Amino acid sequence: MGYERSVSAPNHELSTETVWHVTMPEIRFGRDSTDELAFQLRDLDVDDDARGLVVTDETLVDIGHADRVTEHLEAAGLSVDVYDESEREPSVEAAERCIEYVRESAGEAGYDFYVGLGGGSCMDTAKVARAVIANGGSPLDYIAEPTGDGKALTESGDPLVLMPTTAGTGAEVSPVAILSVPEKEIKEGISSNHVRADAAVLDPTLTTTLPPDLTAKTAMDALGHAIEGYTTHEYDSLLRPTDPADRPVYAGRTPLTEMFSEKAIDLLSNNVRAAVHNGDDLEARENMLQGALFGAIAGLTAGASLCHAMAYPVGNRYHTKHGETIAVLTPASTIDYNAASDPGRFADVAEMFGVDTTGMTDREAADALKSQYVQLQQDLNVLPSGLAELADITEEDVDWLARQTVETQQRLLRCNPRPVTEDDVRDIFLDALHNWED
Numbered sequence: 001m002g003y004e005r006s007v008s009a010p011n012h013e014l015s016t017e018t019v020w021h022v023t024m025p026e027i028r029f030g031r032d033s034t035d036e037l038a039f040q041l042r043d044l045d046v047d048d049d050a051r052g053l054v055v056t057d058e059t060l061v062d063i064g065h066a067d068r069v070t071e072h073l074e075a076a077g078l079s080v081d082v083y084d085e086s087e088r089e090p091s092v093e094a095a096e097r098c099i100e101y102v103r104e105s106a107g108e109a110g111y112d113f114y115v116g117l118g119g120g121s122c123m124d125t126a127k128v129a130r131a132v133i134a135n136g137g138s139p140l141d142y143i144a145e146p147t148g149d150g151k152a153l154t155e156s157g158d159p160l161v162l163m164p165t166t167a168g169t170g171a172e173v174s175p176v177a178i179l180s181v182p183e184k185e186i187k188e189g190i191s192s193n194h195v196r197a198d199a200a201v202l203d204p205t206l207t208t209t210l211p212p213d214l215t216a217k218t219a220m221d222a223l224g225h226a227i228e229g230y231t232t233h234e235y236d237s238l239l240r241p242t243d244p245a246d247r248p249v250y251a252g253r254t255p256l257t258e259m260f261s262e263k264a265i266d267l268l269s270n271n272v273r274a275a276v277h278n279g280d281d282l283e284a285r286e287n288m289l290q291g292a293l294f295g296a297i298a299g300l301t302a303g304a305s306l307c308h309a310m311a312y313p314v315g316n317r318y319h320t321k322h323g324e325t326i327a328v329l330t331p332a333s334t335i336d337y338n339a340a341s342d343p344g345r346f347a348d349v350a351e352m353f354g355v356d357t358t359g360m361t362d363r364e365a366a367d368a369l370k371s372q373y374v375q376l377q378q379d380l381n382v383l384p385s386g387l388a389e390l391a392d393i394t395e396e397d398v399d400w401l402a403r404q405t406v407e408t409q410q411r412l413l414r415c416n417p418r419p420v421t422e423d424d425v426r427d428i429f430l431d432a433l434h435n436w437e438d
């Protein structure tokens, strides 16, 4: 999940924040909840004779998930087209192609409803397409300056329902869509409540086909959202804006964050081995999808911090998958570096991971958490041992990565619970070259 936020809201008085706020789509969860998609759409005022678009990719068409969705919708009397050219980590051009398809197939006003079916990339493509059709123009109009024009979205558009087929990104509930800008080697988010879906339908039977490596990588992203959420600063460490409209979307951890993080870490850490090693274990898949949802809800309030900030330059330059990048960077950044900010929080996470912390100091418990996390990575058997194995990254590359992180990710870095300099980031990248001996 790509989090963007601004801590320094304008127009504030010098008083401490006392209010937190969260917006969520309608959520429908459980085995075969796909069979309730038409009901969900009608609940969003989709007419009986409506025409919609399923945004997905070729793999999900080949597996049969797209057919399952379209046959269900057609049996319910709705007509539906399928756009199956979503790309992994979609570029601005990829999103434009989907928007062009909508305009050619359904006219400028677009479809009556949209369904995003797939991983974060399919869901983000659907989010951007729906938003741009409703607001006009192209994706770059709504990407922040200087890359885009930074225009604000003012309309949400026709109903959008998202159906994740991975347990990881949380794109089904987040108010952001991430697009890459290949010529600049960067990714940019369109972040707005108008990007958020109206509903999420989470059916674990759609996730059993996910292969072991993607299961592991998306799980580590979800775990990152939950741990970063639990260990970030509290919402009341910010200043209260005079205008509630100026309150940042991601404003630090709240009691809601903590509750969802705890459950997410428990579900994810206790089920990921089963889900990776036996993909047909539906109970493990259900727990993973629930854990990823809860991690995303935790992230909805808290936002992400140092690890996600460092992951974006790595992903942009080396085209690594988001989840595996998070997995490789978490021990050195989220755990090792940030533990100094509040070791007790990390001792809590160690216990959620099943570490017996009896007799340990908080710092010792945080160290034990790091060992347990690295052990989990090794047990999954499909994750790289560090940045070196991930993308042949060497000590010579670290200066560039550290500079990019500091220059392009200030919004995330400002929110890190421990202040961080470029030298610190360089040291953390060096630590993350090898998390264990190959």
Ligand SMILES: [Fe+2]
Residues within 6 Å of the ligand: 001, 002, 169, 221, 224, 225, 308, 322, 326
């Ligand atoms: Fe993420």
